[in-house]
Amino acid sequence: MAESAGPAKIIDGKIYAERLHAQVTAEVARLKAEHGLTPGLAVVLVGDDPASQIYVRSKGEQSKAAGMHSATHRLAEQTTQAELLGLVAALNADPAIHGILVQLPLPKHLDERAAIAAIDPAKDVDGLTMINAGRLASGLPGLYPCTPVGCMVLLRETIGDLTGLRAVVVGRSMLVGRPVAQLLIQADCTVTVAHSRTRDLPAVCREADILVAAVGRPRMIRGDWIKPGAAVIDVGINRVPFDDPVKAAQGKTKVVGDVHFKEAAKVAAWITPAPGGVGLMTVAVLLQNTVTAAKQSVGLA
Numbered sequence: 001m002a003e004s005a006g007p008a009k010i011i012d013g014k015i016y017a018e019r020l021h022a023q024v025t026a027e028v029a030r031l032k033a034e035h036g037l038t039p040g041l042a043v044v045l046v047g048d049d050p051a052s053q054i055y056v057r058s059k060g061e062q063s064k065a066a067g068m069h070s071a072t073h074r075l076a077e078q079t080t081q082a083e084l085l086g087l088v089a090a091l092n093a094d095p096a097i098h099g100i101l102v103q104l105p106l107p108k109h110l111d112e113r114a115a116i117a118a119i120d121p122a123k124d125v126d127g128l129t130m131i132n133a134g135r136l137a138s139g140l141p142g143l144y145p146c147t148p149v150g151c152m153v154l155l156r157e158t159i160g161d162l163t164g165l166r167a168v169v170v171g172r173s174m175l176v177g178r179p180v181a182q183l184l185i186q187a188d189c190t191v192t193v194a195h196s197r198t199r200d201l202p203a204v205c206r207e208a209d210i211l212v213a214a215v216g217r218p219r220m221i222r223g224d225w226i227k228p229g230a231a232v233i234d235v236g237i238n239r240v241p242f243d244d245p246v247k248a249a250q251g252k253t254k255v256v257g258d259v260h261f262k263e264a265a266k267v268a269a270w271i272t273p274a275p276g277g278v279g280l281m282t283v284a285v286l287l288q289n290t291v292t293a294a295k296q297s298v299g300l301a
């Protein structure tokens, strides 16, 4: 990349998320007017995890704001696997629903893999079923996971063509690390997937023109791990005590990413803040996936 080293330009997720939301809203209006088709999204939340409640409320509000049909199913913590699978089966069969998302993590007694596997791949707007994960890994079109697609939108909007760049993904989760690595391969990057067992992780990260941090460890990636001029995408959402000891003593917390933002911003050319970066893209991509699923259900895509 021809970019100079820091101070980094901030990649403002709000701008790109609002733009995508506006595109989705316009497409929903067109589908309603021209085809009598209202894309419908069902979100299933089991239990009362506070972070999940916030995410699920946002998904419901934003799908309604885009003109879509929105159904949020809040199930009790003690819901059984059979009850959860029964709801997923009903949503699979519901013609008003084109997208189904089961919010993760599920309570410990429930089997996440079985719940995801029960979703009709045509309605799997989270891109987590074996069919969609396999399509992504095979380089075929499909419904792809939302946060990874959001990362790619931000990278393309800021650095444009990614061909030949060295990308390092830190984290190998099904939700982010693995799928974002696949998308970077599709974009002709040379991709390394690093994780908690990687030897000399700082040296591996220093090779990256594109560094995607998705490990879930607050501020783990330091400034001297970053190649001057790199683009840094921080997927982390970690709740930590305030730096100010008085506020920390009051039990106040704040959200930080996986990257030590202050240090990294001195070295990188581009960086996402966390919060305010890629997290904002996730819901916009979810709505876009739901529109795609709705169009595919009637042969329009």
Ligand code: GUN
Residues within 6 Å of the ligand: 101, 102, 103, 104, 105, 126, 146, 147, 175, 282
């Ligand atoms: N929990 C945190 N992020 C996600 C996501 O993208 N999809 C689902 N289903 N659960 C999540």
